[in-house]
Amino acid sequence: MSGQPTDIVLSALQQMQANGVRLRASLHTCERLRATSSAAATPTRTAARTTQPVPTSAAPADPRGRSASAPKIEFPTLSETKTGAPAAPVPAPSSSGKAAVLEALRGPVLACTKCPHLVQSRTQVVFGVGNPDAEVMFVGEAPGADEDLVGEPFVGKAGQTLTKMIEAMNFRRADVYIANILKCRPNMPPGEPGNRKPTPAEMNVCKPYLIQQIEIIQPKVIVALGGTAVEGLLGIDNAGITRMRGTWKEFRGIPMMPTFHPAYLLHNQSNTEKRKVWEDMLAVLERLGHEITAKQRGYFLTK
Template structure:
């Protein structure tokens, strides 16, 4: 920087001072009035050109959400059945949701003493938005009616409440895989807590895998177990009975055991 020469300096002295300051690196004249350079908006610095062969910058690591932990938190926050149904419908970490039409939550009377847990919605259930409405569901209604129970009953002593392990239909009606079962197990456990049934019926392999950690329904059926802290009776799924009518004898025995437990 160059200071303006004082008036009492002669030209030769002023030139000598200028040369000295220039050699010291001063190259800008000071103004008579101080300048606050913080008041100026500096021009944006142009980005340096990137060579064509330069490697692409590394992407920031993406941390995948833990679906089981997310389901556990969402289920715990649901204070009633309506909140639980909304939480399950809003749960986006299950790929089945993308290919299903409806979130099939439940059907029947929530005050019922019996809670039936099935596997997953089929085509008819996905369309209707209710569990067990196809041929297997119609057979289930007849089976329950044989021991004086109905999903339409308003009397808790004769009513049934029905849900599934999964609310979304698997493609092609395939069996739910272990990851899908684990993902929705917190919702199912919360569902049981909110309904608080006296007895649970586990219809098929998938609910037995979810609630008991076991498979092999033909071995498990008819033997009382404990699921979610309540008595639970594994039974063959009505769809199996449609394929194997001879198994209806065992199913009838299981229904009689269910009625006896309700009367005890």
């Protein structure tokens, strides 16, 4: 059907190619997704899991670290120290035509009703935000309550920590692209606060949208935020983020760095844990060939 998201994106990609834009695997991927999307299974309605207990700094059991009363975390912000003022969140202009293709995908995704149980509970679909020409794409598991209300990924306390991480890498938030595997907030029992992990079935149904975003943006590096995101992307169980973080993986031919979810750092504020995440980001910067200052290299090193 011509109104299907994959058809719209395929048509836009063909237009881009006709205009001389070099594409990597987008056309092929869209054609394959179009062939399979009609067969996508409706997810099994799973019993909602309640939010896990908030880990203490003495027992950092949940690297996703969900909580509304998290303490503040400080990440150095190079863009602030350079300019004396926070960088304005103005998206970088896209000259590649990717912005138009992403926009063509956005409408159908915002109207998606593949998961009736999530359609019922969501405020809105959280599509993704950032630079269509981003070198780095940060991928989380699913929107939480804040994101569901605002319509943008990573806008709560964990999102603020992610923004500080990004700025410490000498990017602006608007320079990178941020998205989740699941575009709708996982539903919770009526009246129950907090967030729950998306199920593998839910992530599988929604993942084709993320794959299309990745194929359009063609980032040089993907950063997978937290164990659930790693599991969803790689289609594995029990990623064991503590063991897996800091080691390069690959997602559809793109280097992927697994690291802790920013929320984990809200509850584990030791320099040791911050340094682990920061070393993962240094590895990303090295992979991109970006200059790293001595000051950056020294962040969170215990004196």
